[in-house]
Structure formats: C-alpha cells, structure tokens
Amino acid sequence: MIIQAANIKSANTNTYDAIVIGSGITGGWAAKELTEKGLQTLVLEAGQSIVPEKDYVEHVPPWEVKFRGMRDRQYEKVHRERQKHIGDEWNAKFFVDDVENPYTTPPDQPYLFLRGRHVGGRSVMWGRQSYRWSDYDFEGNLKDGIAIDWPIRYKDIEPWYGYVEDWIGVSGQAENLPQLPDSHFLPPMELNCAEEHMRDVIAQKFPDRRLTIGRTAILTKDHNGRYACHYCGPCARGCITRSYFSSIHSTLPAAEKTGKLTMRPFSVVHSLIFDSNTRRITGVRVIDGQTKQPIEFYAKVVFLCASTLESARILLNSATPEFSTGLANSSGQVGRNLMDHMMGSGASGLIPGHEDRQQLGNRPNGIFVPRFRNINDKHPDFLRGYGFQGGGARDDWGRGSETPGFGADFKKSLKQPGPWRFTFAGFAECLSNPDNRLELDKEKVDAWGIPAMKISAKWRDNEWALFKDANNTAVEMLEAAGAKDITLRNSPSAPGEGIHEMGSARMGRDPKTSVLNSWNQAHDVKNLFITDGSFMVSSGWQNPSLTYMAMTARACDYAVKQMKLGEI
Structure with missing residues (x-):
C-alpha cells in the first residue's frame, strides 16, 4: 500500500490538537488527560466499537450459546496452535485472528502475540493485577550492568501511581515491603481458609517471603461512578457493572464528557507523517478498516499507544530519508529489546483439612507472593527474581475426568466439592536483550496492505534459571504446608504468552x-x-499495566506544559 502526499481537502476538517493511536489502557488514559487539559483529541482505533450492553455476555449460560461454550471450529482455523486455549465462545470475538493480522517467527522461536483490536483494546480482557514498581526495578539494570539505566526512579513516578490508583480503584492489602511499594488501596478481598493456612506457614518458616491477597483494579466498594464487584466470576466476558477498570468503563467516558473527544474506530494506522523541515510529525496516515481507503489526520502532538509491537511496527513503517531504518530510530533501538514474563513454573498440591468449609462466590483475584530473590542476598545462579500468583480452591466436578468411577453414584459424588488444592504460578523477569526484536516482514502484508511483523524472541539462560528456582521454591512451600500429591507446573510459556510484551522503544538518557x-x-x-x-527499559517481575498508566498520565502532563511553552 503506497500513500503519497497529504490529502489537502481533508486538512481543513481532519485537524486536531492531539492524536492518540490506540484506545486501550494507555490510549484511554491519554485521551482522558489530554481532553481534560483542553485539547481537541482524536483517538484512532484499528478495530470495531464495543457496546457493553450487546457485546458483554457474562451471564449467558453454556446451553444458550450455539457451541455450548466450546467455540466455533472456525475459530481454531484462524489462530495459532498455542492460542487455541485463549478465548471461548463468549469472548473469542475480542481476540484478533492470524489471517487478517499475520506475523511471522523463526521456526525455532515460537512467539504468541495476543491482540484485541476494538475500542478498549486489551483493557477489556486484561487480568487487572496492579502493582507498583520500586527502585529495585528502576535501579536493577545499573547495578547489574544489564542494557541501559532507567532515566527515572521511583520518586519520579510515585505521585502518578497515586493519581492513577485514585481514579481506577485498586483493592489490596498494605504490606510495607521495600520491593513492592503499597498503593492507595480500596479494601482488600479476603483470603480463603487454604490461603490463610499457606500464609501462616510461609510467615513462620520462610521469613524472607510474604503471601498476600492480589492487588487488583476491581472495585470492592462503589467508586468513581462505578459499582463494587459482586463476585459473579466470568470477568473475561466483560463486566456490565463496570466493576473492573477498562478504558471503555472509565477513561474514555471521562474524555467524552469534556466534549473534546473524537473517537474513530476502524482506523488502521499505516504510518506517521514527518516534516523534515520542522522535524516534527504533522499527522497520521490511516487505512479505513472497512473501505480500505487511505485518509490522513493532522495534529500538533501524537501519542502512540498501539501496544508494544504495533507501535514499533508503525515507527518502522514510517521510515523517511532522514530515518531510513524507521522514524525516531537514530539509535537503532526501535523494535529491539522485547521482553515478557516467563510463566509456566510453580507447583500445585492437595491441602488436607478444611473439608467442612467451602468458598462462596467467585472471587476475581488470587494470592500474590512478591519477589524475594536478590533482595537482601545475591543469588549465585541468576539475576533478579520472580513472583507467584495463584491460590487455593476446592476441586469441582471437573476432577471426574481424572477420577476412576462410573454410573449414577459416581456422578452424584462429583456434585460435592473435592479436596482443597493450592497452586503457585510463577512469573519470572526477562532480561533485556537487543536480539529479542521485531522487524518488518518484506514478503507478507496484513489485510490492509501494511507489512506484517517478523518477531524473533527466546528465553535465555537467566530466565531458565529463574524458572527452575521458582519450581523448587514452590515445592518447598507446599511441602512445608503439608500438601500431598504435589505436581510441578513445568510447561514454560512461549515469549509473548504472558501478554506483558514491552521494550520495543525504550527510554533512556542517551539518544544514541x-x-x-x-x-x-x-x-x-x-x-x-x-x-x-x-x-520499558526492563521488565520487572510484576504486572506492568499500572506503570504504563502512571507514565501515560505523567507524559500527558508534560506534553501539554511543553505545548503551552511553545516547545512543541
């Protein structure tokens, strides 16, 4: 697809103060902050609009959907093998396919790119775990001699964490840990009896570790015009009560309320328009998602919030004579240093006792064990660390697939809850490496004629060492709690499968x-x-979305101040 000179006719009607590319977690925050600061703002979203009253079907039972919740076979024809476990008949529509949106990988480096092209982006499907970073994270690269140093420290972002938390609502328990600063919390969700037992065992036998309830952007009391969670369970299908944070429920409505928001779905960004005389972006080239026709929009400032891989692809596809390897890429770092969190480690086991107790409701949250490696002592085998998520629950009727039995009595027995089981699921930090990267595929294009991505990324020695240690520590905690039938979670995720991709246009002090x-x-x-x-300059060990939001609000504040000074 070749798009030539600016569309002069559209310049009169398609000009705004700001353009935001993407409407997910960060795009929604950019839209809110820029409009509330007085900027006429256009938000470009590649996919369709989402109408919660129509598209959220969280309370539709399996017998009322066509395939009884098992998905249309057509779904499995357009997604990669490893992606087939993602999405179900209720929410598969939120995940894009790999036919219209292809990407390529080397045969020996599988990558799983899970995308949501619709208004709200992956804020509709995210896991909602929300954790602050600390200076263990922001200073890690400098102390370990890895990649480059972060140009900020915790003190620079601390007020913005609070600003975001006060808006979105984060429930959690204060723990006063240096590696995990406490947030502005709504009341925490409760641990169940198996989790309380594990918490007490860990506190007694592993003084360097702490088990707490997860910190999650789900309301435990009415907040900011949204209702408290009522523990119905199927969050992945949407939330009609708006109890979990998403840009659809929160930041985009706030932006719309200002009267300065223009939302344009079905707007697939092709590239950015660069003026070599002013060395500024003048606009954005778009392919209409439905008509496939090119159109251009213009603005004084552009916020690129399309997601780590998509944003890098847009920059690479915006090459100019001045930036032959991609716009804003004089450093050669655009597309490099891809990171994710390595999942698949940990263990689970049966916890004897508590048979007289049953958990009520479907708590949309689990436990959290913050990083404890390389905090006070240096581990000889690896840098950084990992955290555990997971929790305790009683086995349900699904255990029948692995339990001997037959007939009416057997089926009747499955109606009763089984034993308590506890699971530790590890999330390990990934070190920055320039060879983990994406490039433009010169031979393949997507449905809109835009070059596809070629992604090359793999786990390396430090990630594997963390994976092994996480398995060992999970087992020792379960054994200490008296767990039986312990099994390892020993199937590592592919890069990208953690859905925490980051690092393709890192920040730093040196433009080189x-x-x-x-x-x-x-x-x-x-x-x-x-x-x-x-x-992102490093991946940390904890979920990154809260940091994305805080940094977006901070950047918007700075950008508007620079515009008022005439610097932009």
Whole structure:
C-alpha cells in the first residue's frame, strides 16, 4: 500500500490538537488527560466499537450459546496452535485472528502475540493485577550492568501511581515491603481458609517471603461512578457493572464528557507523517478498516499507544530519508529489546483439612507472593527474581475426568466439592536483550496492505534459571504446608504468552542508545510520545499495566506544559 502526499481537502476538517493511536489502557488514559487539559483529541482505533450492553455476555449460560461454550471450529482455523486455549465462545470475538493480522517467527522461536483490536483494546480482557514498581526495578539494570539505566526512579513516578490508583480503584492489602511499594488501596478481598493456612506457614518458616491477597483494579466498594464487584466470576466476558477498570468503563467516558473527544474506530494506522523541515510529525496516515481507503489526520502532538509491537511496527513503517531504518530510530533501538514474563513454573498440591468449609462466590483475584530473590542476598545462579500468583480452591466436578468411577453414584459424588488444592504460578523477569526484536516482514502484508511483523524472541539462560528456582521454591512451600500429591507446573510459556510484551522503544538518557527520554518523548521527534509498553527499559517481575498508566498520565502532563511553552 503506497500513500503519497497529504490529502489537502481533508486538512481543513481532519485537524486536531492531539492524536492518540490506540484506545486501550494507555490510549484511554491519554485521551482522558489530554481532553481534560483542553485539547481537541482524536483517538484512532484499528478495530470495531464495543457496546457493553450487546457485546458483554457474562451471564449467558453454556446451553444458550450455539457451541455450548466450546467455540466455533472456525475459530481454531484462524489462530495459532498455542492460542487455541485463549478465548471461548463468549469472548473469542475480542481476540484478533492470524489471517487478517499475520506475523511471522523463526521456526525455532515460537512467539504468541495476543491482540484485541476494538475500542478498549486489551483493557477489556486484561487480568487487572496492579502493582507498583520500586527502585529495585528502576535501579536493577545499573547495578547489574544489564542494557541501559532507567532515566527515572521511583520518586519520579510515585505521585502518578497515586493519581492513577485514585481514579481506577485498586483493592489490596498494605504490606510495607521495600520491593513492592503499597498503593492507595480500596479494601482488600479476603483470603480463603487454604490461603490463610499457606500464609501462616510461609510467615513462620520462610521469613524472607510474604503471601498476600492480589492487588487488583476491581472495585470492592462503589467508586468513581462505578459499582463494587459482586463476585459473579466470568470477568473475561466483560463486566456490565463496570466493576473492573477498562478504558471503555472509565477513561474514555471521562474524555467524552469534556466534549473534546473524537473517537474513530476502524482506523488502521499505516504510518506517521514527518516534516523534515520542522522535524516534527504533522499527522497520521490511516487505512479505513472497512473501505480500505487511505485518509490522513493532522495534529500538533501524537501519542502512540498501539501496544508494544504495533507501535514499533508503525515507527518502522514510517521510515523517511532522514530515518531510513524507521522514524525516531537514530539509535537503532526501535523494535529491539522485547521482553515478557516467563510463566509456566510453580507447583500445585492437595491441602488436607478444611473439608467442612467451602468458598462462596467467585472471587476475581488470587494470592500474590512478591519477589524475594536478590533482595537482601545475591543469588549465585541468576539475576533478579520472580513472583507467584495463584491460590487455593476446592476441586469441582471437573476432577471426574481424572477420577476412576462410573454410573449414577459416581456422578452424584462429583456434585460435592473435592479436596482443597493450592497452586503457585510463577512469573519470572526477562532480561533485556537487543536480539529479542521485531522487524518488518518484506514478503507478507496484513489485510490492509501494511507489512506484517517478523518477531524473533527466546528465553535465555537467566530466565531458565529463574524458572527452575521458582519450581523448587514452590515445592518447598507446599511441602512445608503439608500438601500431598504435589505436581510441578513445568510447561514454560512461549515469549509473548504472558501478554506483558514491552521494550520495543525504550527510554533512556542517551539518544544514541534509546528512543525516548524520561518523559516518554522521542529524542528525535519532539511532538511524538510513546506510553504503551514500548518505553520499558526492563521488565520487572510484576504486572506492568499500572506503570504504563502512571507514565501515560505523567507524559500527558508534560506534553501539554511543553505545548503551552511553545516547545512543541
């Protein structure tokens, strides 16, 4: 697809103060902050609109859907083998296919890119775990001699964490841990009896470790015009009560309320328009998602929030004579340093006792064991660390698939809850490596004629060492709690499967080694800001979305101040 000179006719009607590319977690925050600060803002979303009253079907039972919840076979024809466990008949529509949206990988480096092209993006499907970073994370690269140093520290982002938390609502328990700063919390969800037992055992036998309830962007009391969670369970299908945070439920309505928001779905961004005389972006080239026709939009400032991989693809596809390897890529770092969290480690086991107790409701949250490796002592085998998520629950009727039995009495027995089981699921940090990267595929294009991605990424020695240690520590905690029939979770995730991809346009102090400065502003193009996971310099060990949101709000504040000073 070739798009030539600016559409002069559209310049009169398609000009805004700001353009935000993407409407997910960071795009929604950019829209809210920019409109509330007075900017006429256009949000470009590649996919369709989502209408919760129509598209959220969380309370539709299996017998009322066509395939009884098992998905249409057609779904499995358009998704990669490893992706087939993602999505079900209720929510498969939220995940894009690999036919219209192809990407390629080397045969020996499988990558799983899970995308949601619709208004709200992956904020509709995310896991909602929300954790602050600490200076163990922001100083880690410098102390370990890995990649480059973060240009910020915890003190720079601390007020913005609070600003975001006060808006979205994060339930959790304060623990006063240096590696996991406490948030502004709503009341925590409760641990069940098996989890309380495990918490007490860990506190007694492993003083370097702490088990707490997860910190989650789900309301435990009415907050900011949204209702408290009522523990119905199927969050992955949407939430009609708006109890969990998403841009559809929260930031985009706030932006719309200002009267300064223009939302344009079905707008597939092709590239950014660069003026070599001013060295500024003047606009965005778009392919209409339905008509396939090109159109251009113009603005004084652009926030690129399309997601780590998509944002890098847009920059690479925006090459100019000045930036032959991609716009804002004088450092050569655009597309490099991809990171994710390595999942699949840990263990589970049966917890004897508590047979007289049953958990009520479907708590949309689990336990959390913060990183405890390389905090006070240096481990000889690896850098950084990992955290555990998971929790305790009683086995349900599904245990019948692995239990001997037959007939009416057997089926009747499955109506009763089984024994308590506890699971530790590890999330290990991934170190930055420039060879984990994406490029443009010169031979394959997507349904809109835009070059597809070629993604090369693999786990390396440090990740594997963390994986092994996480298995060992999970087993020792289960054994200490008296667990029986312990089994390892020994199937590592593919890179990308953690859905925490980050790092493709990292920030830093030196334009020679980084794409963005400490304000998420491109070193090479002053009116370009990137606030999705692209800016991350390291991956940390905890879920990153809260950091994305805080950094987006911070960058918007800076950008508007720079515009008022005439610097942008």
